[in-house]
Amino acid sequence: MTTAGGQALGETDDGVGLSPEARGREPSAVVPRARRPRHHWVVRVTHWVNFVALGLMVTTGLRIFNAFPAFARKGESFCCYPFAGKPIPAALTFGGWLAGARNYHFAAMWLLFVNGLVYVTFIYLHGEWRDLVPRRGDIRDSWEMVKFYLFARRDHPHQGKHNALQKSAYFAMPIFGALAVVTGVAIWKPVQLAPLTNLLGGYVWARYWHFVVMVCLVLLTVVHVIMVFAVDPYSIRSMITGGYNEAKSPEARNARPFFWRRSPASVRTPDRGFDR
Amino acid sequence: MNRRRFVAFSASSIAASVLAACDSFGPKRATSLLKLAERKNEVLERWLFTSGSRNSVAADARLSGRAFPRYYISHSVPVWDEAQRGVWRLEVSGAVRNPVSLTLDDLMKMRSTTQKVDHFCVEGWTARAEWTGVRMSELARAAGVTPDAQYVDFQSFDSDYHESWDIDSALHPQTLIAYGMDRALLGPGHGAPARVHSPVKLGYKNTKYLTRIVFLPTRAGGYWSDRGYEWYGGV
Numbered sequence: 384m385t386t387a388g389g390q391a392l393g394e395t396d397d398g399v400g401l402s403p404e405a406r407g408r409e410p411s412a413v414v415p416r417a418r419r420p421r422h423h424w425v426v427r428v429t430h431w432v433n434f435v436a437l438g439l440m441v442t443t444g445l446r447i448f449n450a451f452p453a454f455a456r457k458g459e460s461f462c463c464y465p466f467a468g469k470p471i472p473a474a475l476t477f478g479g480w481l482a483g484a485r486n487y488h489f490a491a492m493w494l495l496f497v498n499g500l501v502y503v504t505f506i507y508l509h510g511e512w513r514d515l516v517p518r519r520g521d522i523r524d525s526w527e528m529v530k531f532y533l534f535a536r537r538d539h540p541h542q543g544k545h546n547a548l549q550k551s552a553y554f555a556m557p558i559f560g561a562l563a564v565v566t567g568v569a570i571w572k573p574v575q576l577a578p579l580t581n582l583l584g585g586y587v588w589a590r591y592w593h594f595v596v597m598v599c600l601v602l603l604t605v606v607h608v609i610m611v612f613a614v615d616p617y618s619i620r621s622m623i624t625g626g627y628n629e630a631k632s633p634e635a636r637n638a639r640p641f642f643w644r645r646s647p648a649s650v651r652t653p654d655r656g657f658d659r
Numbered sequence: 660m661n662r663r664r665f666v667a668f669s670a671s672s673i674a675a676s677v678l679a680a681c682d683s684f685g686p687k688r689a690t691s692l693l694k695l696a697e698r699k700n701e702v703l704e705r706w707l708f709t710s711g712s713r714n715s716v717a718a719d720a721r722l723s724g725r726a727f728p729r730y731y732i733s734h735s736v737p738v739w740d741e742a743q744r745g746v747w748r749l750e751v752s753g754a755v756r757n758p759v760s761l762t763l764d765d766l767m768k769m770r771s772t773t774q775k776v777d778h779f780c781v782e783g784w785t786a787r788a789e790w791t792g793v794r795m796s797e798l799a800r801a802a803g804v805t806p807d808a809q810y811v812d813f814q815s816f817d818s819d820y821h822e823s824w825d826i827d828s829a830l831h832p833q834t835l836i837a838y839g840m841d842r843a844l845l846g847p848g849h850g851a852p853a854r855v856h857s858p859v860k861l862g863y864k865n866t867k868y869l870t871r872i873v874f875l876p877t878r879a880g881g882y883w884s885d886r887g888y889e890w891y892g893g894v
Contacts, residue, residue: 450782457786458726479684481782482887487685490696574714574858574894575707586785
């Protein structure tokens, strides 16, 4: 987020009509290139552990859901689920049968919980939360990103580590994760922790919220994965080895989903050597 | 092989071996890990358990009535055949000073409790009914449970169905030996003449068609808990 004075001009100007060079971001301005990885190893490890944990929780959760793919209490009706009685396709589930799925679910929940705790604690202590926490102007910046993606704006808005849309998605992810844990605990122990379950509207509603939160997590994840491949596949490496070539960032490539060139003309040779 | 290719190669080999090792039931080797998690979860669940916890349902809440599911493991509804088996009796035995054997009349003469509570099924549904019966704690007092009784096995005449519980859950004030449901005598579809009913355990722990209550120093498994479902099954 540290920008030179010259870049502030580009920001207020929305950058329209200015080439990246004119905004003071020619390759020489990117140096000195730090040897620091784009993502700390703790972030990289927790990212992939979370991928496994979330995958297990969602697929086993859907298998559990299939034992009763509805929400209404017996003898009552439920307002807000139009697919009652229709099971989730078996191919999206894991665990084989109800007991198997439950055993996986109640084991993998610890992986999700502990991993999430490690991640949140780490980014709090290490400072990465600064890249994610919402700030004044994020809504305007998100709108600019939307305009850019819809070809209503020519140049990629200036950004820090993440663009404004990414930032809000990555900020929302741990919040939805925490909500998944809280709603899950509420339907795991609706009698021993009755006050929590009642706070969520009772068992039937708590189970519904648990489902809704899962849907939100899945949507965030699916959009995230699509955008990685459609906008910035170079970032995959940064989440594995930590290496990232700033000259290939979406901003440098002026990349829209599915619309970007491999080697933008504006990027010249100096960064080749950084390819580590 | 450059590094990038090496990483891609290793990643795909790992993915392939993971896929090869598991079907939708998961790899066999995960079983011990899942068992470990179940044991650790039980420690936490027993720590969370308090006898003061209550499942409270509003007095005017709707009952499930006929929508309350019926279920048994035998081929047909288990009905106690007096001509063949004699008068139905509930035996309370094991780690007790005075083993008792109660007829349905004896049971109904004991101090009764009526409560409107939720029934939590392992499948995820809930149902509501108003149960009438004798508190398990009352029966335990009548039989004089000895201090070495840490578990209770609830046995039935529905084939070999039984489920054993930890004593704390069994003595919870909302754990009933129920003979009435929704202000009528328990029907054959719901476990007549008497069954266990408690909101602190999942449905499958609540043995129906009850015949014996055995207090034990060690746990005795159960029909579904021996088939992969959690033994504790607490709510």
